Structures are given as structure tokens and as C-alpha cells.
Amino acid sequence: MTVLIPVVIFVILFLVTAIRVLNEYERGVIFRLGRVIKAKGPGLIILIPIVDRMVKVSLRILALDVPNQDVITRDNVSIKVNAVVYFRVIEPIKSIIEVEDYMFATSQLAQTTLRSVCGGVELDDILSQRDKINNEIQEILDTHTDPWGIKVTTVELKYIDLPQEMQRAMAQQAEAERERRAKVINATGEFQAASKLADAAEIISRHPEALQLRYLQTLREMSADGKANTIIPLPIDLLKALQPLTGERAAQNTTPQESSDE
Incomplete structure (x- = not known):
């Protein structure tokens, strides 16, 4: 009994320190004596105590909020712009060994890219061509984060604060x-x-x-309307036809007067 108790304790400690369980969306980058072995998971993983060390990496899409950035556009208008970046890790080993903190690095890169892209266009283009600017920022970020094993899927401008x-x-x-x-x-x-x-x-x-x-x-x-007054229009041609008759009558009226004066 005195011999079995230390053995049981050792086995329990070994299982506690050696067994790891990873979810479907997780991968574990295994370091053995400081060298990368491979990325394991999901499921049950057995590590060698003291010798092996595991770093978990999530493969789900992450949403990164880019804070407000002061930008001066090409037409010298001062604005504040913020955005959101969606990305995911596609190569867990590169995301661990190529960059110290891929979340912080991606955040800083997104801020500088947002300022440079928005500063190179006019205000009207930012307001009317958001899709074009989003695609341009997404392509720049994806190019720079590809060596880190990160894929930038979407970039969206959230809010533009105007003076x-x-x-x-x-x-x-x-x-x-x-x-x-x-x-x-x-x-x-x-x-x-x-x-x-x-x-x-x-x-x-x-x-x-x-x-x-x-x-x-x-x-x-x-x-059709009972309250309306009925107006009968006279053709203009009829009035023109009456003008000679009125002229003759006026001449007849003036002729006797002239003869009496004589």
C-alpha cells in the first residue's frame, strides 16, 4: 500500500498535466524543448510534462474594432473615421512564431492603413464610395497579414464624424x-x-x-357643377365680321351732322 499510493499520485499528476482537450474551433501549437512540433487538435491531446508546452489558437472569425482616427482628406477636410475588421487565423503556427501578438499587430496595422487610405482620397469619395475604400483597406491588410497566417475577410467603415x-x-x-x-x-x-x-x-x-x-x-x-357660372365664348371670326357693319353705321351717323354744319 505504501508503494501504490505514490504511484497513484504520480499517475494522477501526469494525467492532469499531460491531457488537454481542444474544442472544434481550437488548435494547439506544440513546442517541445522550445521547438515547434506541429499544430494539434481538436479533441484529446497528450503532452509530455515539463518537455512540451502548448499554445491555443482560435480559428473562428474575430471582430476587431478600430477606434476613431483623425484623418485629413486630400481636399484638406479634418474628419474622424472608425471601422471594424473581420479576420481569422488560417495557419496557427505562423500566427504564433511570426508575430508576438497577432491581435495587437493587426489592430495597429488596421489603424495606420485606415488613416493612409482615407487621407489619400477626397471627402466626397469617402461618403459616396465606401465599398471601394473598404475593398482597398481589406486588400492592404490581407497582403500584410498573410505572412502571419491571418486572412482578413471584411473591412467596413462604421462612422464618419464631420465638423x-x-x-x-x-x-x-x-x-x-x-x-x-x-x-x-x-x-x-x-x-x-x-x-x-x-x-x-x-x-x-x-x-x-x-x-x-x-x-x-x-x-x-x-x-356639371351647379354653382359654376356658364360662359358662352364668341368666336373671334364673328367679331371680325361685325366690324364692317359697325363702321358703316358710324359713317351714316356722322354724315347728316356734317351736312347741317355746312
Whole structure:
């Protein structure tokens, strides 16, 4: 019994220090006497106590929040930009031996890349071409982190903080643009209406009876409302025909007066 107790204790300590269990999304980089053996996992892993050392690495996609960065754009506008970077470890051994802390290194690289890319474009491009800027930042980060065994999958600009005076200027610009579009639409409508009226006038000139039909249609529309006053339009041609008669009567009235004066 005195011999078995130390053996049992030794076996228990060996199992506690030697057995490791890794999840499906984890890998263990094994160092044996300071040298990398390989990456093991998932499942049950047995290590040699004192000789082996294991570093866990997660293969899940990680979300890295890039804090606000002060950026001066190419058109000399001072803004603050933040973003989020999604990446994952695809080679656990490189992520451990090629860089000391891949999370910190990726964060610093993302901040400097965000400032350099946004500082090389104008403010209008940042606001209107976010997808292009996101892809450019993602390609730069992926190129620099590839030797570390890291794959950058997505980069998204979250928020762009503009100065107050710039916000007011952009609001005035947007208002002026809306007024310009309203005026253009109104002018286009008037032009189309004038074109249709010209076509209608041409048709009526070829068919004068259409004008009388239009008069009758107008009277019918006005009589539909009981409160409306009925107005009967007189053709201008009729007034022109009466002008010679009125001129003759005026001449007859003036002739006797002139003879009496003589």
C-alpha cells in the first residue's frame, strides 16, 4: 500500500498535466524543448510534462474594432473615421512564431492603413464610395497579414464624424441640388405641355370644326357643377365680321351732322 499510493499520485499528476482537450474551433501549437512540433487538435491531446508546452489558437472569425482616427482628406477636410475588421487565423503556427501578438499587430496595422487610405482620397469619395475604400483597406491588410497566417475577410467603415461647419455646408448643397432638380422638372413639364399645345393647335388649324367641339366640351364640363357660372365664348371670326357693319353705321351717323354744319 505504501508503494501504490505514490504511484497513484504520480499517475494522477501526469494525467492532469499531460491531457488537454481542444474544442472544434481550437488548435494547439506544440513546442517541445522550445521547438515547434506541429499544430494539434481538436479533441484529446497528450503532452509530455515539463518537455512540451502548448499554445491555443482560435480559428473562428474575430471582430476587431478600430477606434476613431483623425484623418485629413486630400481636399484638406479634418474628419474622424472608425471601422471594424473581420479576420481569422488560417495557419496557427505562423500566427504564433511570426508575430508576438497577432491581435495587437493587426489592430495597429488596421489603424495606420485606415488613416493612409482615407487621407489619400477626397471627402466626397469617402461618403459616396465606401465599398471601394473598404475593398482597398481589406486588400492592404490581407497582403500584410498573410505572412502571419491571418486572412482578413471584411473591412467596413462604421462612422464618419464631420465638423459642424462641413455638415451645414453639405446641407445647403443638398438643398440647392433639390431646388435645381425641382426647377428642371418644372421646366421639363412646361416644355412638354407647350409641345402638346403646339400639336393641338396644328390639328385645330387643319380642322377648324374641332374648335367648336372643344367649345361644346368646355360648356359641358362647366355645367356639371351647379354653382359654376356658364360662359358662352364668341368666336373671334364673328367679331371680325361685325366690324364692317359697325363702321358703316358710324359713317351714316356722322354724315347728316356734317351736312347741317355746312
